[in-house]
Amino acid sequence: MAESDSAAVQQRMRPGELIIPDGGFWPAPEIPQPNIYPMEWRVETEKLAAIYQKSKLMAWNPADLPWDKLRAEDFSTEQRLGIMYWFSVLANFDASGPAVFARATIRAFEQHEEDPVRKCFFSITRDEMNHEECCQRAIAALWPGGPLNWLPSTDLERAAHNNIGWLYHNGGRYWNGYTKAVGRYSLPVLFTSFMMGEMAASTLFRGMASGTRHPVFAEMFQRIGRDESRHLQICVTILENEWPGLTDDVRATITRQLRAGFIFLSMILWEPPEGFWDLPPYFLNNHRVLMDHARQAGLGVLSYAEQAENWRSAIAKIRVIVQRWGIDFPAMPELDIEGVDVSADISAEDIIPVF
Numbered sequence: 164m165a166e167s168d169s170a171a172v173q174q175r176m177r178p179g180e181l182i183i184p185d186g187g188f189w190p191a192p193e194i195p196q197p198n199i200y201p202m203e204w205r206v207e208t209e210k211l212a213a214i215y216q217k218s219k220l221m222a223w224n225p226a227d228l229p230w231d232k233l234r235a236e237d238f239s240t241e242q243r244l245g246i247m248y249w250f251s252v253l254a255n256f257d258a259s260g261p262a263v264f265a266r267a268t269i270r271a272f273e274q275h276e277e278d279p280v281r282k283c284f285f286s287i288t289r290d291e292m293n294h295e296e297c298c299q300r301a302i303a304a305l306w307p308g309g310p311l312n313w314l315p316s317t318d319l320e321r322a323a324h325n326n327i328g329w330l331y332h333n334g335g336r337y338w339n340g341y342t343k344a345v346g347r348y349s350l351p352v353l354f355t356s357f358m359m360g361e362m363a364a365s366t367l368f369r370g371m372a373s374g375t376r377h378p379v380f381a382e383m384f385q386r387i388g389r390d391e392s393r394h395l396q397i398c399v400t401i402l403e404n405e406w407p408g409l410t411d412d413v414r415a416t417i418t419r420q421l422r423a424g425f426i427f428l429s430m431i432l433w434e435p436p437e438g439f440w441d442l443p444p445y446f447l448n449n450h451r452v453l454m455d456h457a458r459q460a461g462l463g464v465l466s467y468a469e470q471a472e473n474w475r476s477a478i479a480k481i482r483v484i485v486q487r488w489g490i491d492f493p494a495m496p497e498l499d500i501e502g503v504d505v506s507a508d509i510s511a512e513d514i515i516p517v518f
């Protein structure tokens with residue numbers, strides 16, 4: 164604005180009276196995008212608004228679980244270590260949840276997504292913080308200092324400590340990829356990865372809730388499983404809006420993302436596929452030994468074959484959903500699942516760490 168214009172307007176200031184400049188009001192400058200402004204509360208998908216309201220009614224507090232029933236003395240040292248190890252593996256996934264969805268929430272504001280999308284992402288962020296707190300509390304009760312802030316004194320303990328270090332190294336690699344991907348990928352691509360993570364999570368916790376012999380874990384897994392099913396419902400509802408407008412290019416990226424999701428999530432649902440996770444050659448062997456101790460302790464870890472079956476049925480559900488929208492499914496030969504071979508075009512940057 165010219166200084167003389169400002170001066171002219173100021174000269175006409177009268178308390179209590181409107182000023183209408185000659186030639187009309189001056190338009191406010193355009194806001195550079197992406198930006199969270201202008202603030203508005205547009206609702207296009209009532210179903211999402213309802214899910215968000217329901218999420219508040221279903222709220223629960225991890226601190227209220229009957230923690231006094233989780234006593235270190237009820238387990239052998241190996242069993243305690245096994246449980247701590249499993250929760251450390253889980254934390255590689257669930258502890259990424261709050262940051263991943265917080266970032267996605269900001270992205271949804273910047274992209275001016277409708278209000279219920281932003282609110283639902285916020286609620287997932289909230290839930291994931293609770294899931295992470297469950298990992299934190301279970302580990303604190305059974306293995307103080309875990310996952311990594313303790314000194315191992317036996318071979319089994321050294322193996323656990325070392326494996327956890329390698330897992331977290333990989334989690335760090337994937338986080339770096341995600342922080343770039345969140346701006347690079349369109350929302351349908353991100354949501355597909357989220358949907359896969361939520362399908363995996365709800366399947367895992369449903370299986371474990373039925374398998375555990377401990378009341379604290381039973382209640383924890385039931386509640387987390389219920390949250391994860393709601394997250395899945397959110398992702399599928401959003402995708403139903405997004406998918407009709409997909410281009411072939413985006414479809415091809417989604418096929419790759421599904422394979423990337425399989426690589427990432429198999430670590431907790433089953434076992435990691437070869438050649439992608441950056442792990443030492445002894446990792447998997449020791450991982451199996453430690454998982455067995457967790458299994459013996461009554462945590463609810465399914466057998467290798469049950470895990471594979473569980474994961475296969477979760478993937479079959481994902482396949483039904485994405486094929487409705489003309490998206491090719493990637494091959495997952497590890498589980499005898501046929502599809503397009505995209506294994507050559509995936510890098511650590513493609514992995515979206517979500518659960």
Ligand SMILES: [Fe+2]
Pocket residue numbers: 257260290291294364391518
């Ligand atoms: Fe979670």
Ligand SMILES: [Fe+2]
Pocket residue numbers: 260287291360361364390391394518
């Ligand atoms: Fe989740």
